[in-house]
Structures are given as C-alpha cells and as structure tokens.
Amino acid sequence: MQKKNLVSMSVVRRLPRYYRFLSELGKGGVARISSQELSKKMGFSASQIRQDFNCFGGFGQQGYGYNVPQLCEAIEEILGLKQQHRCILIGAGNLGKAIAGHMPFNQLGFQLIGVFDNSPQVIGQKVGGQTILPYGSIGAFYQENHPVMAILCIPRENVEEISDQLYSLGIRSFWNFGHYDISLKHPDTTVENVHMNDSMMTLCYKLAAKNKPQA
Amino acid sequence: MQKKNLVSMSVVRRLPRYYRFLSELGKGGVARISSQELSKKMGFSASQIRQDFNCFGGFGQQGYGYNVPQLCEAIEEILGLKQQHRCILIGAGNLGKAIAGHMPFNQLGFQLIGVFDNSPQVIGQKVGGQTILPYGSIGAFYQENHPVMAILCIPRENVEEISDQLYSLGIRSFWNFGHYDISLKHPDTTVENVHMNDSMMTLCYKLAAKNKPQA
DNA sequence: TAGATTGTTAATCGATTAACAATC
DNA sequence: TAGATTGTTAATCGATTAACAATC
Numbered sequence: 001m002q003k004k005n006l007v008s009m010s011v012v013r014r015l016p017r018y019y020r021f022l023s024e025l026g027k028g029g030v031a032r033i034s035s036q037e038l039s040k041k042m043g044f045s046a047s048q049i050r051q052d053f054n055c056f057g058g059f060g061q062q063g064y065g066y067n068v069p070q071l072c073e074a075i076e077e078i079l080g081l082k083q084q085h086r087c088i089l090i091g092a093g094n095l096g097k098a099i100a101g102h103m104p105f106n107q108l109g110f111q112l113i114g115v116f117d118n119s120p121q122v123i124g125q126k127v128g129g130q131t132i133l134p135y136g137s138i139g140a141f142y143q144e145n146h147p148v149m150a151i152l153c154i155p156r157e158n159v160e161e162i163s164d165q166l167y168s169l170g171i172r173s174f175w176n177f178g179h180y181d182i183s184l185k186h187p188d189t190t191v192e193n194v195h196m197n198d199s200m201m202t203l204c205y206k207l208a209a210k211n212k213p214q215a
Numbered sequence: 216m217q218k219k220n221l222v223s224m225s226v227v228r229r230l231p232r233y234y235r236f237l238s239e240l241g242k243g244g245v246a247r248i249s250s251q252e253l254s255k256k257m258g259f260s261a262s263q264i265r266q267d268f269n270c271f272g273g274f275g276q277q278g279y280g281y282n283v284p285q286l287c288e289a290i291e292e293i294l295g296l297k298q299q300h301r302c303i304l305i306g307a308g309n310l311g312k313a314i315a316g317h318m319p320f321n322q323l324g325f326q327l328i329g330v331f332d333n334s335p336q337v338i339g340q341k342v343g344g345q346t347i348l349p350y351g352s353i354g355a356f357y358q359e360n361h362p363v364m365a366i367l368c369i370p371r372e373n374v375e376e377i378s379d380q381l382y383s384l385g386i387r388s389f390w391n392f393g394h395y396d397i398s399l400k401h402p403d404t405t406v407e408n409v410h411m412n413d414s415m416m417t418l419c420y421k422l423a424a425k426n427k428p429q430a
Numbered sequence: 431t432a433g434a435t436t437g438t439t440a441a442t443c444g445a446t447t448a449a450c451a452a453t454c
Numbered sequence: 455t456a457g458a459t460t461g462t463t464a465a466t467c468g469a470t471t472a473a474c475a476a477t478c
Contacts, residue, residue, distance in 0.1 A: 010469065012420050016413035020394060034435060043399055046435095047471050054437060062436040063478040079416050080423035094313035099411075101309065108412060109419030149422070175418055179235055184258055190425055192418040194411065196314075197323060198231035201294050203390055203407040204324030205227055207364070208295035210405055225445065249459060261459095262447050269461060277460040278454040437476075447466070454459085 007078060011052050017042065018052070019075045026068045034065035084111040085173075087149035088141075090162060092117040092125070092132045095177060096153035100128030113145055142169045149173040156180055222293060226267050232257065233267070234290045241283045249280035299326040300388075302364035303356075305377060307332040307340070307347045310392060311368035315343030328360055357384045364388040371395060 021042050025033060035053075039046040053059060053066065056078055060066045076082060087110045089100050096115070105112045112128055118135040125132050133141065141147075150166050152159055152174060159180035166174075167182075173190040174182050183191040236257050240248060250268075254261040268274060268281065271293055275281045291297060302325045304315050311330070320327045327343055333350040340347050348356065356362075365381050367374055367389060374395040381389075382397075388405040389397050398406040 008469080013413075013417060015420070016410070016416040019416070020413075036435080041399075043396075045471065047473090048469090050436065051438090051470075058437075060436050061478060062476070063434045065435065079420045081416065081419060083419065083423060085419065085422055094309045094316065098309035098313060103411065103415065108415045109422075110415065149418070173418070173422055175415060181258075184256075190418065190421045192414050192421070194409065194414055195231070196318065196409065198228075198235075199407050199409055200318065200323045200325065200390060201231040201234070201296065202228060203364070203388070203405065204296060204298065204300065205230070205294045206405045206407070207300055207324075207388055208298065223445080251459080260447065262449090263445090265460065266446075266462090273461075275460050276454060277452070278458045280459065433478105435476105435478085438474090440471105440473080442471070443469085445466100445468080447464105449464080450462090452459105452461075454457105 007055055011055060012079075014044070014052060015075050015079055019072065019079070019081075022068055022072045022075070026072055030068050032065045033068055035060075037065075079109065081107065081109045083109045085109055085149055086111050086113045086145065086147045087151060087175075088112070088114040088116060088138075088147045089128075089130075089151040089153060090116050090135065090138075090166075091152065091154035092119075092122045092127060093153065096151075097127050099151060099153060100130065103128075110149065113147055114141055116141075138165075139169060142171075147171065149175065151175045153177055160185070222270055226270060227293075229259070229267060230290050230294055234287065234294070234296075237283055237287045237290070241287055245283050247280045248283055250275075252280075294324065296322065296324045298324045300324055300364055301326050301328045301360065301362045302366060302390075303327070303329040303331060303353075303362045304343075304345075304366040304368060305331050305350065305353075305381075306367065306369035307334075307337045307342060308368065311366075312342050314366060314368060315345065318343075325364065328362055329356055331356075353380075354384060357386075362386065364390065366390045368392055375400070 035046040035049040038049055053071070056074060059071050059074055084106060089096055089112060092100065092115050100112060100115050112130060115127060115130040115132045116135045116138055117123060117132050122132050123134050148171065150171050152162065154162055156178040159176065159178055163174060163182045167186050167189070172188060176182055176191060176193045177196065179195065179197065181193065183189055250261040250264040253264055268286070271289060274286050274289055299321060304311055304327060307315065307330050315327060315330050327345060330342055330345040330347045331350045331353055332338060332347050337347050338349050363386065365386050367377065369377055371393040374391065374393055378389060378397045382401050382404070387403060391397055391406060391408045392411065394410070394412065396408065398404055
C-alpha cells in the first residue's frame with residue numbers, strides 16, 4: 001500500500017532469473033552489485049534492471065548499488081517462495097520420477113505430499129521421499145490432505161480426463177507437462193504449462209533461421 | 216522475397232501452439248476455420264490470429280476463413296519441422312530417458328542419433344531406439360556423425376563443463392534443462408532453455424497472487 | 431568534494447487490439 | 455446479391471531503452 005506499484009507479469013517472469021543470479025552471488029559472498037555489473041552477468045540492460053527493481057521498492061543506494069542479500073529476500077517475498085503449497089504428482093514414469101526426485105520443492109514454494117500412478121509395477125516404490133500410491137486412492141487422499149496443486153506427468157491423451165477428475169475433487173492449480181491446455185477448459189484454474197514440444201520446435205526454427213541468415 | 220514480411224519472434228513462439236490446434240482439427244477432418252472460431256478454441260484474439268497468419272502470406276479467403284491443412288503446412292514450413300537436425304542426448308537418468316523415449320523427434324525437426332551417460336549402470340541399455348553409450352566416446356562419435364544439437368539432461372553442476380566440452384567439439388546448439396545459461400558464455404550458440412524451477416516459481420507467484428486478490 | 435550509481439521521467443519501440451474497406 | 459470474413463491500416467497499449475537530475 002505504501003510504495004509498491006504493481007509488478008507486471010513480464011517483470012515477474014524475470015524474477016526467478018534474478019533470484020538465481022543473485023542467490024549465487026550471495027553464496028559467493030558478494031554483498032553489493034550495481035545494475036551495470038549485473039547487466040553484464042545476466043544479459044539484461046542496466047536500465048531494465050533498475051526499472052525492474054524499482055517497481056518493488058527502493059533497494060538501491062545511489063553511488064553504491066544494490067544490497068545482494070536484501071534484494072534476494074525481496075524477490076523471495078514477492079514470489080512467495082517461503083510458502084509451502086501442498087502438491088501432489090500424478091504419473092511416476094521417468095518424467096515423474098525425475099521431477100519428484102530432483103525438484104527442490106521447498107525452495108520453490110511447494111511441498112510434495114503425494115505421488116500417484118496406476119501401474120502396479122511402480123506402486124509402492126519410493127521416490128522423492130514419497131511412497132507411490134495407487135491413483136485410485138486419490139479421492140480419499142484429497143479429503144484427508146487437501147493438496148492445492150497437482151503436477152501432471154502423464155501421457156497427453158490422459159491429461160484431459162485426469163485434470164477433469166482432479167478439478168472435480170477441488171484442485172484449482174496445475175503444473176502440466178504436455179500439450180493439453182487445462183486453463184481453456186477450466187478458466188478458474190491457475191496453470192503453468194511446460195510445453196516441451198513447443199520449445200523444441202522453437203529451437204528448430206532458430207536453427208533453420210541461423211542457417212539461412214539472409215531471407 | 217515476394218510477400219513474406221519477416222515473422223517476429225513473438226509470432227514464432229505462438230506458431231507451435233497454432234500448429235498443435237490446427238493439426239488436431241485437421242486430423243478431425245475439419246477443412247476450414249475462421250479466425251473467430253479458432254479464437255474461441257485457443258484463447259487468442261481473432262484479431263491477433265489474422266494479424267499473425269497474415270505475416271506469412273495470404274492463406275485466408277474473405278467470407279470463408281482459412282484452409283486448415285494448408286495452414287498447417289505453412290507453419291510446418293516456417294518452423295522447418297520437415298528437417299531432421301541430428302541430435303544427441305547427454306544424461307540418461309530419469310529425465311533423459313523420458314525425453315529420449317517419448318519426445319517425437321522427427322515430428323519436431325530433429326533426429327536422435329545418440330544417447331550418452333557415464334554411469335556403468337545405464338551404459339548398454341536401450342532407450343528411444345538408441346543404445347546408451349559411454350560419455351567418453353563422445354569425441355569419436357562426433358567425428359563420425361557430426362550431430363548439430365545436444366540435449367542436456369544432466370545435473371546443473373555439470374552443465375557448464377559438459378557444454379564447454381561439446382562446444383569445443385563443434386556443437387553450437389543446445390536444448391538445456393536447468394539453470395545454467397550456455398548462451399551467456401558462448402554467444403554464438405543457439406539455445407533453448409527449459410527452466411523448470413523458474414516455471415514452478417512463477418506458478419508459486421500466481422498462486423500467491425490469487426489468494427490475496429486485492430493488494 | 432568528486433565520482434558513482436540509483437530513481438524516475440521521457441522517448442522509443444514493438445506488439446496487440448480495434449475498425450473497416452476489400453472481396454470472396 | 456447479401457452475408458461473412460479476411461487483409462490491412464490506424465489506434466492503443468505496454469514494455470524497453472535512454473537520459474539525467476537526485477543523492478549517496
């Protein structure tokens with residue numbers, strides 16, 4: 001209410017990157033940095049960096065620069081990384097296992113409280129500190145634990161059905177790998193999609209563009 | 216050279232999504248669609264759709280709409296999906312296996328020609344039609360097969376070292392999972408990063424923003 | 431004080447939306 | 455022909471960059 005202008009989504013999408021670079025600097029013992037130095041390291045313009053940092057409060061000091069730990073904390077605060085949104089993961093194939101096992105959930109604002117699959121081969125296995133449960137038990141699990149977010153690591157042909165089921169249980173937030181866009185069907189959901197195919201097609205475009213420099 | 220204005224990167228990033236929806240329509244036997252109908256399905260404005268489609272040639276017909284298969288083919292052409300850029304995948308852990316096994320490379324402009332890891336436990340296994348090879352053999356492999364792109368599915372602490380090695384072999388294009396930004400160190404590379412952590416932090420922000428609607 | 435660097439305003443740039451004439 | 459829908463221009467919006475006064 002005081003000096004916080006609203007942070008636009010294009011700024012928000014840059015925050016994790018700032019956070020990444022600043023955390024690393026902080027761990028390396030760097031206490032201050034100027035927008036110009038940071039610009040060189042990150043590839044954003046110094047002007048943009050100042051503009052960005054300004055829209056969430058005056059953390060800089062003229063003639064000095066920015067206090068690295070202070071800035072980290074501010075970003076942490078804005079992104080809400082100290083929160084522990086309870087989440088579940090559906091689909092413990094290779095992708096699901098990779099994510100359950102390696103994603104540092106509690107540094108990212110989440111807490112993994114359940115992993116589900118319906119293949120008897122994986123049910124009972126442990127991954128990411130969780131025992132894989134049968135998908136059929138999801139209803140009871142929801143009633144008891146009320147997860148707020150679901151990570152979908154399932155084949156794309158199942159995403160519509162599974163997301164509908166989770167939605168009807170009460171889940172309104174998804175992290176989705178694949179093609180289907182949950183948010184179109186359920187506009188009141190909060191969704192982040194990781195469209196790997198799209199990303200790979202974009203890379204393909206870039207490669208093609210590089211090979212024929214002049215159109 | 217004729218009527219092709221240049222396609223801006225923001226348009227290009229929407230193309231895979233168009234392609235996805237249009238392919239599906241095409242498979243379903245839909246021959247024509249208007250910008251308005253497509254708008255409802257995809258969540259882009261009709262105006263934007265017309266604007267986008269126009270910057271790569273007149274595929275529409277007034278009073279009728281767009282020819283779906285024709286449009287698909289045009290996008291395919293622009294993105295270069297018919298190409299078969301040879302690529303290798305480094306790191307056959309869960310993530311690497313998921314990608315090697317499930318990514319439809321040859322629908323995305325690529326061809327997977329080798330998978331590498333340095334863990335004796337996985338070397339020799341088959342995944343995505345490839346036998347996993349020891350990472351140590353990468354130099355010889357490069358000399359013989361000249362892959363142009365490398366997919367990095369390795370722990371983030373190894374990305375700098377491995378990407379340097381691949382760069383020095385001659386690889387100039389990367390699809391990278393994780394934190395390290397290869398393009399900052401090697402500006403002449405073509406890179407697509409999939410920053411899963413960033414995506415998850417963004418989701419965390421959205422969730423927090425939804426919970427406190429009025430600031 | 432002099433030098434450095436932010437905070438902030440103004441200028442620019444690009445992308446999206448609105449509107450409508452062209453035309454199927 | 456009348457209705458529909460594109461192609462295209464103009465208007466709007468927002469994000470990025472440039473510039474510089476404020477100030478540490």
